[in-house]
Amino acid sequence: MGFITTKQRARDVLFWPGMNKQIEKMIISVRYCTSTEVQPSRMTDSKNDEHEKDNRFVVKLKNPHLKTMTEDVLYHFTLSTSTHDLQDMFGDVKFVCCSGSPKRIAVFAEYIRDELSIKLPVGCTLENIANKTDRYALYKIGPVLAVSHGMGMPSVSIMLHEILKLVYYAKCKDVTFIRIGTSGGIGLDAGTVVVSDKVVDGRFRPVFEVPILGKVVARPAILHPQIANDLLHCKKPDDVFKIVVGTTMCTLDFYEGQARVDGAFCNYTEQDKKEFLQSAYAQGVRNMEMESLCFAATLHHADIKCAVVCVTLLDRMHGDQISMSHDEYEEFQVRPQRVVARFMRRKLRLGSQASCDE
Ligand SMILES: O=P(O)(O)O[C@H]1O[C@H](CO)[C@@H](O)[C@H]1O
Numbered sequence: 143m144g145f146i147t148t149k150q151r152a153r154d155v156l157f158w159p160g161m162n163k164q165i166e167k168m169i170i171s172v173r174y175c176t177s178t179e180v181q182p183s184r185m186t187d188s189k190n191d192e193h194e195k196d197n198r199f200v201v202k203l204k205n206p207h208l209k210t211m212t213e214d215v216l217y218h219f220t221l222s223t224s225t226h227d228l229q230d231m232f233g234d235v236k237f238v239c240c241s242g243s244p245k246r247i248a249v250f251a252e253y254i255r256d257e258l259s260i261k262l263p264v265g266c267t268l269e270n271i272a273n274k275t276d277r278y279a280l281y282k283i284g285p286v287l288a289v290s291h292g293m294g295m296p297s298v299s300i301m302l303h304e305i306l307k308l309v310y311y312a313k314c315k316d317v318t319f320i321r322i323g324t325s326g327g328i329g330l331d332a333g334t335v336v337v338s339d340k341v342v343d344g345r346f347r348p349v350f351e352v353p354i355l356g357k358v359v360a361r362p363a364i365l366h367p368q369i370a371n372d373l374l375h376c377k378k379p380d381d382v383f384k385i386v387v388g389t390t391m392c393t394l395d396f397y398e399g400q401a402r403v404d405g406a407f408c409n410y411t412e413q414d415k416k417e418f419l420q421s422a423y424a425q426g427v428r429n430m431e432m433e434s435l436c437f438a439a440t441l442h443h444a445d446i447k448c449a450v451v452c453v454t455l456l457d458r459m460h461g462d463q464i465s466m467s468h469d470e471y472e473e474f475q476v477r478p479q480r481v482v483a484r485f486m487r488r489k490l491r492l493g494s495q496a497s498c499d500e
């Protein structure tokens with residue numbers, strides 16, 4: 143199986159000058175935050191081991207303490223560096239695909255197994271590697287790790303800390319993380335797939351703020367523009383759904399945080415809500431969900447490429463309640479999975495190289 147070629151890698155690297163402009167913009171917005179970030183130079187272990195020197199694309203983590211630990215328990219996945227050979231188990235991982243629900247990620251794992259033509263030994267089924275805990279579900283399907291992250295940023299943050307350590311201990315190279323989610327659309331038909339070009343918080347700021355040692359640390363939330371672009375080009379003429387690019391607003395809550403009037407509390411009017419959604423639309427926001435900001439900021443901080451692809455379950459311009467049929471919901475939630483499957487097939491050079499053939 144051919145993975146990403148040196149040529150492609152070079153293209154990715156060449157893309158980074160474009161990325162720098164975005165970082166410049168980010169610095170401008172971050173300047174207005176009263177936060178401080180731990181300086182990477184203080185946190186980076188100066189004594190990179192041989193392995194890291196030789197491998198530019200290997201996952202590196204900015205935590206010198208990890209190298210002093212005799213054992214690291216990935217508690218929420220019931221994995222440990224002393225009881226599992228993580229490099230042997232996960233060393234070939236190229237994509238980490240994440241969704242909120244353990245059930246949806248199980249469906250995705252089965253789907254990807256078929257899409258990538260991964261053969262399991264006769265009589266074997268895909269197993270949830272984290273089945274000793276009910277916190278998250280984790281599947282490995284060839285070069286793809288499929289993991290659930292629960293709802294909200296605290297939950298996705300814990301998953302990312304542990305899965306980042308997993309890919310680090312496994313010495314994975316050139317890994318891409320993709321969140322495949324559901325969302326509320328703004329000015330889009332329900333069932334539209336939104337590829338995020340930018341993620342912002344509920345105040346339109348592209349930063350993830352996290353209190354550390356009593357101080358607010360602001361991490362810029364940056365997605366990889368080339369991956370977003372590649373995903374967008376995984377559209378097929380016979381798709382019954384649209385794929386659009388847009389800004390994703392990531393909120394702390396599903397109800398008031400997303401300007402719904404149907405929560406347990408609401409002290410604003412339908413008109414206030416409408417004006418907020420219209421202002422969001424005018425600023426390029428096309429959907430709302432609850433994990434992308436932490437996802438983009440954490441992975442950018444880890445120097446790992448990432449993307450966010452979500453289907454919209456409703457158009458928030460027309461209401462708050464999600465009342466589609468179960469069948470429609472099932473069909474909608476596989477749409478971003480299909481787009482991501484095409485993207486991965488393309489990157490893995492399966493099927494036609496020139497297109498996103500399914
Ligand atoms: O569909 P997933 O990926 O679970 O995510 C979305 O759905 C949940 C709300 O219903 C939030 O977590 C939101 O981000």
Ligand SMILES: O=c1cc[nH]c(=O)[nH]1
Nearest residue numbers: 324325326430431432
């Ligand atoms: O409206 C919605 C739908 C799904 N997920 C969200 O966060 N919001």
